[in-house]
Amino acid sequence: MVFKLYAAPHVAGGGGIVALALAEKQVPYKFVSVNMEAKEHKTPEFLAMHPFGQVPVIDDDGFVVYESRAICRYIAEKYADQGTGLLPKGSKERIIFEQAASVEAANFYPAVIKIMGEAFGKPRRGLPVDQALLNEAVAELSAKLDVYEVILGKHRFLAGDEFTLADLFHYAYAPLLAGGGVDVMASKGPNVTRWWNDLMARPAWVKLKAEGLNSK
Known part of the structure; x- marks a missing residue:
């Protein structure tokens, strides 16, 4: 399953740093644009992924994580052996x-x-x-x-x-x-x-x- 990133369509905020972490770790992903003005982040389907109705959210083969700093740590841990280190080992x-x-x-x-x-x-x-x-x-x-x-x-x-x-x-x-x-x-x-x-x-x-x- 393709790694999915749900975020607003801007290279900024939490979505921006998650996309950058993915780029530094050379991880391919599918970007799913969330229309904030249309309140797509407040739909029942989205709230099932993020209870606060915020972006970004990732879906890694059914494993859903929200909060950008936590997502970045997850990416850095899972793909520790490729791309930029991002997390010290000692x-x-x-x-x-x-x-x-x-x-x-x-x-x-x-x-x-x-x-x-x-x-x-x-x-x-x-x-x-x-x-x-x-x-x-x-x-x-x-x-x-x-x-x-x-x-x-x-x-x-x-x-x-x-x-x-x-x-x-x-x-x-x-x-x-x-x-x-x-x-x-x-x-x-x-x-x-x-x-x-x-x-x-x-x-x-x-x-x-x-x-x-x-x-x-």
């Missing part, structure tokens, strides 16, 4: 990875989401942007990246010298910031700038952006 290295992944989830992601809500979410709903709130959100992310500057001064990526899921999780929304006029990711210290440029130049990411979430 026990200490794995703990450092989990530490870095927790930093993304608890510090980076909340700050980015605040910017996304103000700079992108409000205009889509026809609401005016509160510049003061946007400036505050950008300042919060900038402060988080100041800490990243210290961490990335010790090794090439967040969890060490190898690219892992801890880095990959940052692709969910941060690449959209520059397009919205918030160029904070590429305008920090040398370590953050180097790291971010490395992420944006990864072949799997460049190819995914160009091709979109089509069936592979």
Whole structure:
């Protein structure tokens, strides 16, 4: 049975990082577009896969998983011996990875989401942007990246010298910031700038952006 990815048709959010994990691991998949405006994610059939009615969801020969970070871990574990490693093998290295992944989830992601809500979410709903709130959100992310500057001064990526899921999780929304006029990711210290440029130049990411979430 073909590996299926159910997600919105955008190279962003949880669907984007799952598609990127699949690309890094060289796993073929069938993309099933979910029309959020038509509430396809709230149908009884979809709710049977994801009780919260959200995307993404994967169906791997009847094994259904939701929540993007859990899905990415599943992909990295199942296909450990092909493509990019994504998960360290040693026990200490794995703990450092989990530490870095927790930093993304608890510090980076909340700050980015605040910017996304103000700079992108409000205009889509026809609401005016509160510049003061946007400036505050950008300042919060900038402060988080100041800490990243210290961490990335010790090794090439967040969890060490190898690219892992801890880095990959940052692709969910941060690449959209520059397009919205918030160029904070590429305008920090040398370590953050180097790291971010490395992420944006990864072949799997460049190819995914160009091709979109089509069936592979």
